[in-house]
Amino acid sequence: MGGRNSSGLVAYVNARLLDPASGLDGKGAVLTNGESIADFGPGLFHGGVPSGMEVVDCHGLCLAPGLVDMRVQLREPGEEHKETLKSAGEAAVAGGVTSMVCLPNTNPVIDEVATVEFVARRARKIGLAKVYPYAAATKRVEGKELAEMGMLAEAGALGFTDGVKAIRNAQVMRRALTYAATFGLLIVQHPEEPSLAEGGMMNEGELATRMGLSGIPVAAEAIMLERDMRLVEITGGRYHAAHVATAEGVEIIRKAKAKGLSVTCDTAPPYFALNELAVKDYRTFAKLSPPLRSETDRLAVVAGLKDGTIDSVASDHSPQDQDSKRVPFAAAEFGGVGLETLLAVTLELHHNGHLGLLDALRLVTCRPAGILGLEAGRLKVGAAADLVLFDPDRGWKVNAKAFRSKSKNSPFDDRPVQGMVMRTIVDGRTVFKHDA
Amino acid sequence: MLCLARPAVRPYSSLTMTDARFPHRHLLGIQGLGPSEITSLLDLAEGYVEQNRSNDKRKNLLRGRTIVNLFFENSTRTRTSFELAGKRLGADVINMQSAGSSVQKGETLIDTAMTLNAMHLDVLVVRHPDSGAVKLLSEKVNCAVINGGDGSHEHPTQALLDALTIRRRKGKLSGLNVAICGDVRHSRVARSNIYLLNAMGASVRLIGPRTLLPSGLDRMGVEVFHDMKKGLADVDVIMMLRIQNERMSGNFIPSIREYFHFFGLDREKLGLAKPDAVIMHPGPMNRGVEIDSDVADDVERSLIRSQVEMGVAVRMACLDMLTRGLIQSEGES
Numbered sequence: 001m002g003g004r005n006s007s008g009l010v011a012y013v014n015a016r017l018l019d020p021a022s023g024l025d026g027k028g029a030v031l032t033n034g035e036s037i038a039d040f041g042p043g044l045f046h047g048g049v050p051s052g053m054e055v056v057d058c059h060g061l062c063l064a065p066g067l068v069d070m071r072v073q074l075r076e077p078g079e080e081h082k083e084t085l086k087s088a089g090e091a092a093v094a095g096g097v098t099s100m101v102c103l104p105n106t107n108p109v110i111d112e113v114a115t116v117e118f119v120a121r122r123a124r125k126i127g128l129a130k131v132y133p134y135a136a137a138t139k140r141v142e143g144k145e146l147a148e149m150g151m152l153a154e155a156g157a158l159g160f161t162d163g164v165k166a167i168r169n170a171q172v173m174r175r176a177l178t179y180a181a182t183f184g185l186l187i188v189q190h191p192e193e194p195s196l197a198e199g200g201m202m203n204e205g206e207l208a209t210r211m212g213l214s215g216i217p218v219a220a221e222a223i224m225l226e227r228d229m230r231l232v233e234i235t236g237g238r239y240h241a242a243h244v245a246t247a248e249g250v251e252i253i254r255k256a257k258a259k260g261l262s263v264t265c266d267t268a269p270p271y272f273a274l275n276e277l278a279v280k281d282y283r284t285f286a287k288l289s290p291p292l293r294s295e296t297d298r299l300a301v302v303a304g305l306k307d308g309t310i311d312s313v314a315s316d317h318s319p320q321d322q323d324s325k326r327v328p329f330a331a332a333e334f335g336g337v338g339l340e341t342l343l344a345v346t347l348e349l350h351h352n353g354h355l356g357l358l359d360a361l362r363l364v365t366c367r368p369a370g371i372l373g374l375e376a377g378r379l380k381v382g383a384a385a386d387l388v389l390f391d392p393d394r395g396w397k398v399n400a401k402a403f404r405s406k407s408k409n410s411p412f413d414d415r416p417v418q419g420m421v422m423r424t425i426v427d428g429r430t431v432f433k434h435d436a
Numbered sequence: 437m438l439c440l441a442r443p444a445v446r447p448y449s450s451l452t453m454t455d456a457r458f459p460h461r462h463l464l465g466i467q468g469l470g471p472s473e474i475t476s477l478l479d480l481a482e483g484y485v486e487q488n489r490s491n492d493k494r495k496n497l498l499r500g501r502t503i504v505n506l507f508f509e510n511s512t513r514t515r516t517s518f519e520l521a522g523k524r525l526g527a528d529v530i531n532m533q534s535a536g537s538s539v540q541k542g543e544t545l546i547d548t549a550m551t552l553n554a555m556h557l558d559v560l561v562v563r564h565p566d567s568g569a570v571k572l573l574s575e576k577v578n579c580a581v582i583n584g585g586d587g588s589h590e591h592p593t594q595a596l597l598d599a600l601t602i603r604r605r606k607g608k609l610s611g612l613n614v615a616i617c618g619d620v621r622h623s624r625v626a627r628s629n630i631y632l633l634n635a636m637g638a639s640v641r642l643i644g645p646r647t648l649l650p651s652g653l654d655r656m657g658v659e660v661f662h663d664m665k666k667g668l669a670d671v672d673v674i675m676m677l678r679i680q681n682e683r684m685s686g687n688f689i690p691s692i693r694e695y696f697h698f699f700g701l702d703r704e705k706l707g708l709a710k711p712d713a714v715i716m717h718p719g720p721m722n723r724g725v726e727i728d729s730d731v732a733d734d735v736e737r738s739l740i741r742s743q744v745e746m747g748v749a750v751r752m753a754c755l756d757m758l759t760r761g762l763i764q765s766e767g768e769s
Contacts, residue, residue: 204650204651205651205652206651206652206653206655206656207652208650208651208652209650209651209652209653209656210467210627210652210656211567211568211589212567212568212586212587212588212589212590212624212627213567213568213587213588213589215650215651281568281571282567282568282571282572323544326544326546326572327544327545327546327572328545328564328566328567328568328569328572328587329566329567329568329569330566330567330568330587331566
């Protein structure tokens with residue numbers, strides 16, 4: 001559905017321009033030339049649009065930089081029955097995501113230059129959302145030997161992580177941070193002490209006890225973060241904690257930042273929009289890693305987003321097929337899909353009065369891009385024309401069956417939400433358009 | 437499969453209410469049952485106790501009905517008890533064990549449900565090692581389901597038979613002090629008993645080492661003790677739980693010897709309870725681990741054999757009550 005235009009110029013007029021990076025929020029227009037932004041601003045086309053360019057009337061809706069989703073699992077290569085780069089690409093652009101960063105826990109693991117290049121090349125060919133990989137911090141994500149971080153970074157890896165597994169060995173983590181610091185590279189941790197989480201399926205506490213399920217204590221996150229903060233302190237490495245979900249975790253990051261450590265973190269929509277009650281009645285679609293926590297924890301995550309302790313929001317998109325979820329709770333896989341609900345659920349922070357619209361948008365655009373050193377997530381003349389046009393107020397009901405993603409395991413199924421993606425533009429091409 | 441052409445699950449709302457005294461399609465747990473529903477089941481079971489003691493043990497109430505005992509976990513006494521209950525009511529009872537069955541060959545629980553639907557069962561009794569698995573199955577089959585124990589979650593017929601045993605001995609449930617001792621963490625029997633005894637107005641105490649008492653118990657309407665001497669004081673009923681070695685994924689207790697020393701029930705610890713306190717155990721017992729043979733075999737104090745007898749009666753009552761619902765809904769359709 002790419003826009004036809006002979007001159008290569010497209011004018012997006014009558015828009016509410018939002019650029020969280022610069023704080024721009026006002027009526028205006030964007031002009032794209034081929035793949036990049038040629039001009040934008042409140043005053044653009046005041047005298048009318050010159051002839052010879054395609055004109056897109058935005059009808060006063062919000063036009064913003066495309067979303068940057070810094071944590072997704074795309075399952076290709078290896079588990080194409082759950083998701084492929086193509087299906088994930090379609091899901092991403094339907095969700096307004098124009099850049100996403102995938103975890104290396106595929107099969108084979110992304111721990112070789114060739115695999116990094118495979119993913120990047122495949123995604124480029126598909127031409128939907130841009131895909132950047134994290135590479136494994138340790139070979140085969142086994143947590144033992146360091147991966148070739150320098151060469152992997154040269155090949156395009158944006159950071160290093162063992163994906164859904166914590167780097168558990170303190171010495172290995174220390175060396176990973178130290179070595180990565182040589183090149184100024186980022187280490188991303190799944191902050192959960194594995195021996196405390198082993199066998200656990202949900203938040204430890206009364207509900208787990210009533211349901212007869214073994215729990216994962218809050219301390220599993222706190223212990224790993226505390227340890228890692230010490231290691232960051234002695235190594236001077238750059239550290240990013242993924243999906244912080246507990247009050248204690250937020251507090252540990254807050255203190256580390258106050259100390260001046262080079263630490264950032266994100267959370268995912270389930271951790272500020274849901275709490276452990278979502279797993280009641282053994283709802284495996286709400287079985288996530290880390291687990292959904294108490295209401296107190298949820299409120300602390302919201303507070304962390306408000307005061308900037310939590311830098312960004314990532315979908316933590318984890319596709320699982322029916323066979324992995326329509327089973328008893330203990331046997332079910334962890335994770336939920338999130339690409340297609342990322343914007344709407346993040347906008348709840350705005351609609352509920354916690355954050356301004358620009359502040360909410362910042363969490364999914366320029367902030368993650370900044371952490372990753374990615375040229376994306378902001379309106380900039382000469383930069384790639386990756387844009388999203390959305391109606392921040394339009395309500396809809398999440399219907400997982402209608403997802404573009406191959407997997408339908410959303411913890412938000414049936415949830416009424418507000419904020420609809422109307423059009424997504426990647427490199428100047430319209431790659432998604434809402435039907436009505 | 438043929439049955440797939442029809443709706444796999446009959447919507448709950450389309451049922452005319454089941455028996456007014458027990459308006460539930462399934463028996464999945466005690467949580468959610470009210471005192472009058474529990475009392476109705478116990479009263480119905482009383483009648484079956486008498487019938488089971490007479491020479492003519494068989495009724496034809498469930499003639500033509502098919503009951504399947506689907507056990508994904510080894511069990512002798514619960515399965516036998518359900519089998520006997522079904523047969524004494526005149527139903528056809530079939531036992532399916534997971535060992536060697538299609539389930540072990542990788543068939544999913546939902547496939548199993550679809551297969552069972554095609555066989556037109558009336559009642560399915562399920563035991564499964566995973567908490568919540570019986571509920572999952574109940575959502576997919578079009579017959580009544582009785583939870584025969586799911587993971588560490590619930591074992592409702594055990595709690596009902598315990599209640600009947602206590603009520604017959606003590607004449608009541610309300611106002612009694614009941615101590616549940618041992619591995620509460622892994623025990624579905626403990627959870628079902630907590631719900632039932634609380635609903636019926638008894639006071640529940642839990643006694644055990646901290647590793648075997650999961651967090652949040654204090655918010656479940658019970659008193660928690662870590663010392664048998666304090667916990668057993670003034671108690672009317674002592675329920676000992678089995679130390680389930682097969683479920684102890686780690687080292688929750690250092691040794692059997694140490695466990696018995698502090699938490700095993702022997703004559704001395706029994707002396708701390710009320711003089712007429714009774715002893716119960718869901719079985720099978722580990723003699724010398726959680727209970728001393730001396731007290732387990734004390735005919736004055738031990739109700740362990742009575743529990744087994746009440747088990748058959750209670751399960752007959754449950755089958756009776758749930759199939760009344762089936763009759764009504766069939767009359768409707």
